Amino acid sequence: MRAVGIILAGGNNYRMRELSNKRAIAAMPVAGSYRAIDFALSNMTNSSVQKVAVLTQYNARSLNEHLSSSKWWDFGRKQGGLFVFTPTVTHDNSFWYRGTADAIGQNLDFLKKCHEPYVIIASGDGVYKMDYNKVLEYHIEKKADITVVCKDVEPGEDVTRFGVVKMNEDCRIEDFEEKPMISTSHTISTGIYVIRRRQLIELIERCVQEERHDFVKDILIRYKNLKRIYGYKITDYWSSISTVESYYKTNMDFLKKEVRDYFFRQYPDVYSKVDDLPPAKYNPGSEVKNSLVSSGCIVNGYVENSILFKKVFVGDNCVIKNSIILNDVYLGDNTHIENCIVESRDTIRANSYHIGEDGIKIVIEKNERYVL
Amino acid sequence: MESFNPDYVLILSGDHIYKMDYEVMLDFHKATNADVSIAVMPVPMEEASRFGIVIADDQNTITEFQEKPEHPKSNLASMGIYIFSWKVLKEALITMSDVNGCDFGKHIIPYCHENGRKMVAYEYNGYWKDVGTLGSYWEANMELIDIIPEFNLYEEFWKIYTKTDIIPPQYVSGEAKIFRSLIGDGSEIYGEVENSVIGAGVTIGRGAVVRNSIIMKETKIDEGAVIDKAIIAENVEIGRGAILGIGEEVPNKVKPNIYSFGLVTVGENSYIPANVKIGKNTAISGITTPEDYPDGVLESGETLIKAGEIS
Numbered sequence: 001m002r003a004v005g006i007i008l009a010g011g012n013n014y015r016m017r018e019l020s021n022k023r024a025i026a027a028m029p030v031a032g033s034y035r036a037i038d039f040a041l042s043n044m045t046n047s048s049v050q051k052v053a054v055l056t057q058y059n060a061r062s063l064n065e066h067l068s069s070s071k072w073w074d075f076g077r078k079q080g081g082l083f084v085f086t087p088t089v090t091h092d093n094s095f096w097y098r099g100t101a102d103a104i105g106q107n108l109d110f111l112k113k114c115h116e117p118y119v120i121i122a123s124g125d126g127v128y129k130m131d132y133n134k135v136l137e138y139h140i141e142k143k144a145d146i147t148v149v150c151k152d153v154e155p156g157e158d159v160t161r162f163g164v165v166k167m168n169e170d171c172r173i174e175d176f177e178e179k180p181m182i183s184t185s186h187t188i189s190t191g192i193y194v195i196r197r198r199q200l201i202e203l204i205e206r207c208v209q210e211e212r213h214d215f216v217k218d219i220l221i222r223y224k225n226l227k228r229i230y231g232y233k234i235t236d237y238w239s240s241i242s243t244v245e246s247y248y249k250t251n252m253d254f255l256k257k258e259v260r261d262y263f264f265r266q267y268p269d270v271y272s273k274v275d276d277l278p279p280a281k282y283n284p285g286s287e288v289k290n291s292l293v294s295s296g297c298i299v300n301g302y303v304e305n306s307i308l309f310k311k312v313f314v315g316d317n318c319v320i321k322n323s324i325i326l327n328d329v330y331l332g333d334n335t336h337i338e339n340c341i342v343e344s345r346d347t348i349r350a351n352s353y354h355i356g357e358d359g360i361k362i363v364i365e366k367n368e369r370y371v372l
Numbered sequence: 373m374e375s376f377n378p379d380y381v382l383i384l385s386g387d388h389i390y391k392m393d394y395e396v397m398l399d400f401h402k403a404t405n406a407d408v409s410i411a412v413m414p415v416p417m418e419e420a421s422r423f424g425i426v427i428a429d430d431q432n433t434i435t436e437f438q439e440k441p442e443h444p445k446s447n448l449a450s451m452g453i454y455i456f457s458w459k460v461l462k463e464a465l466i467t468m469s470d471v472n473g474c475d476f477g478k479h480i481i482p483y484c485h486e487n488g489r490k491m492v493a494y495e496y497n498g499y500w501k502d503v504g505t506l507g508s509y510w511e512a513n514m515e516l517i518d519i520i521p522e523f524n525l526y527e528e529f530w531k532i533y534t535k536t537d538i539i540p541p542q543y544v545s546g547e548a549k550i551f552r553s554l555i556g557d558g559s560e561i562y563g564e565v566e567n568s569v570i571g572a573g574v575t576i577g578r579g580a581v582v583r584n585s586i587i588m589k590e591t592k593i594d595e596g597a598v599i600d601k602a603i604i605a606e607n608v609e610i611g612r613g614a615i616l617g618i619g620e621e622v623p624n625k626v627k628p629n630i631y632s633f634g635l636v637t638v639g640e641n642s643y644i645p646a647n648v649k650i651g652k653n654t655a656i657s658g659i660t661t662p663e664d665y666p667d668g669v670l671e672s673g674e675t676l677i678k679a680g681e682i683s
Contacts (some may be wrong), residue, residue, distance in 0.1 A: 032541030033557070255543075264540040264558060276533040278525035279554040279570070281517075282541060288550060294541040295557050298526060307541070 003136060004116040004197065005044045005052035006104065009037055009124030010097050012058040013159065015243035018362050019341065023062035025242055026054075026124025029309050029326055029344065031254045031263070032294040035066050036241055037124040040270045041073045041082075046268040047132040049120065051080035053110055055103040056124075057087050057096055063124075072273045083110065099213030105204045111197060119200050121215075123191040127250050128238040129263065129270070138232050139194040145227035146199075146220065148173060149192035151238050161243060163189035163216055165231055173229045176221045177209055187231065189216075190238055237262060248341065248360050251307050251324050255290055277310060298338070301331075315350065330369055337363070373462070381461050383454040383476060389512050390451075390500040391530045397494050398455055404432060407460040407489035408481070411453035411496050423449035424477060428493040437485065439477075448493060451500060460489055493613060494571065499523040507633035510603060513586050514571045517552050538572040538589070547578065556589070562592070571606070594646070601652070602636035610638075611646030619651040624671035631655045631675070639677075 001211030009026035016025060018297045026037040037054070044052045052075065056063050063084075070082035085107050087096045097103035104111070105120075111119065117200035118139070120132045130149070135305075139147040150165055164183040166175035177183055193215075203219050220229060237259060241247040253259045263270055277296035282288070286299040293299065295310035301318030308314070315333035324341045331337065339356030340363050342348065347369040354363045373381070380401065382394055392411070401409040412426045420441070427436040427446045454476065464480050470549055481508050485491055499522045503509040515521055525532060538558040544550065549564040554571035563580035570576070571588040577595035584601045591608040593599065596664060599610065600617035610616070618638045624631035631653050638644065639657030648665040650656065651672030660676030662668065670676055 033539050245552070260540070260543060262558075270539070272539050274536045274539065276531055276536070279556040279572075280525070282550040282553050282555065282565075283519055284552055286550065288544040288548070290546040291544055292541040293544060293555070296526070309541075 001048040027063040100215035102213035142232040218336035412448040419443035434491040605640035
């Protein structure tokens with residue numbers, strides 16, 4: 001592969017509500033057994049990218065723990081491999097990453113030392129499968145300066161959290177609006193870009209000089225009339241989990257057979273860090289309908305249209321409906337959970353009642369699990 | 373071994389289910405100044421004649437061995453776990469190197485005993501199971517299903533590690549029914565599962581019923597198949613509507629000692645065609661076709677071995 005990968009995983013936003021209190025969005029658990037960043041990392045390794053830098057800063061501990069060994073994604077290698085860069089205070093810099101361009105700017109040395117002619121930039125919150133080689137081929141064929149991977153959303157779908165693009169017949173991007181309130185276009189940017197490495201260095205160096213920090217605003221939008229910026233449209237599954245609602249919906253999508261088959265059964269695989277957990281255990285009294293259950297779970301109650309992440313304990317007579325129970329949660333007997341996301345490692349006392357009346361309720365109780 | 377030049381050698385079997393801190397046993401070996409330590413476990417006296425029995429004095433020094441004795445003098449069964457001081461083991465191995473099929477239990481241990489080596493019994497109390505027969509293998513799996521199994525895989529303490537290559541969670545559909553079972557990652561359950569241990573990546577189709585069985589990795593049970601008391605190995609396909617484990621118990625005609633306990637045993641990469649019926653104490657391996665089943669039936673006690681692998 002003639003490209004080096006950069007995964008922007010620094011982000012956090014208020015739309016994730018309490019879920020991002022303790023972790024970067026890229027470290028959010030997805031589909032029972034994965035973390036959001038697994039999708040971008042697996043795409044990198046499946047596209048034969050041999051060197052990937054993950055740029056992260058906010059609540060990086062959870063992400064760092066997940067990335068502690070690079071072997072899970074096959075990056076444990078002598079040349080290249082997986083690099084995790086958090087901001088560091090140096091003689092010339094005392095700032096955090098002030099934006100996506102600044103994050104790359106603070107790691108320009110890494111890019112300068114690379115020899116690969118191209119760079120693939122992806123974000124850590126996308127759930128998708130993609131062969132980046134195809135984007136790169138397109139990029140070369142179009143003689144583009146920057147290629148932006150785009151997707152059409154349903155007319156009427158809320159685009160206020162996306163960059164919205166307008167392309168001409170040749171797919172050159174003529175207009176780019178960042179997070180518009182309303183837009184006439186329904187083609188959004190997925191935050192995946194291909195760019196020539198020297199071109200990127202040049203653009204970023206200019207940003208650094210001018211104290212500009214944002215890749216979208218200060219490069220894509222600012223340069224769109226000067227540089228050849230092209231859109232590469234995808235039609236396959238792609239979802240960004242960066243709001244509570246989209247996080248919930250993306251997880252629930254995995255209850256559909258075609259989505260599971262696409263991600264779990266079709267080549268190539270999505271990789272993740274593997275824990276040594278026993279199989280899920282269904283005790284008498286358990287009843288599970290249309291749900292995903294991960295390893296290490298023990299189920300004693302009723303579970304419907306829900307996703308149990310790893311090591312969830314469901315007590316006797318519990319009722320779990322339309323909910324996401326994150327890793328290592330203990331649900332005491334007779335608990336009722338409906339339309340909720342229960343934060344990981346939590347302990348819910350017996351006889352608790354949680355229901356999301358209008359929208360998804362996030363349950364965080366922080367009880368002690370073992371009381372002596 | 374020479375290149376490691378160890379002080380002690382720990383000899384274990386790969387077919388035992390137990391949790392043991394070998395460090396404690398080694399400390400015991402050192403403290404008793406033993407040449408050989410043998411881990412032993414108390415078993416009920418009436419079952420003692422099924423085991424290799426160790427007779428020890430009150431200092432834990434072994435005085436005598438009995439191999440599957442009719443009249444056992446003790447109820448301490450050897451677990452097949454040994455610590456040797458390397459010099460003692462090396463001397464025994466070199467002396468015995470000409471013995472055909474040289475075996476720890478049959479040759480090395482008796483040799484050490486006859487030559488006056490200090491042999492001690494290290495008593496272990498806890499869950500221990502030899503899964504060297506289909507029956508005990510099946511039983512050990514069934515015991516794991518208990519609400520709080522004696523051998524608990526879900527404790528944080530003393531984790532059991534393994535290699536995993538199937539990552540996704542399992543899916544349980546709206547029409548599935550699961551009762552008292554363990555199910556592995558990536559499986560898709562549309563049918564009924566009862567008192568069973570299901571491996572990773574297994575598909576159990578609509579209307580299929582699996583009871584009292586062990587189903588291994590990536591096996592597919594097609595719609596409407598009914599499986600009772602079977603061990604089905606990896607990457608097998610059981611055709612639609614096939615029924616396994618029916619009829620009377622008749623001893624297996626070829627290997628009655630192996631294919632017993634009323635089990636249906638299906639080898640890896642096998643295929644069983646739709647709608648056939650299979651009896652108890654049977655063994656099937658390979659790609660079988662409807663012609664292999666006279667009147668669509670494989671009677672109890674029969675063995676059916678064919679070549680080939682499913683793609």
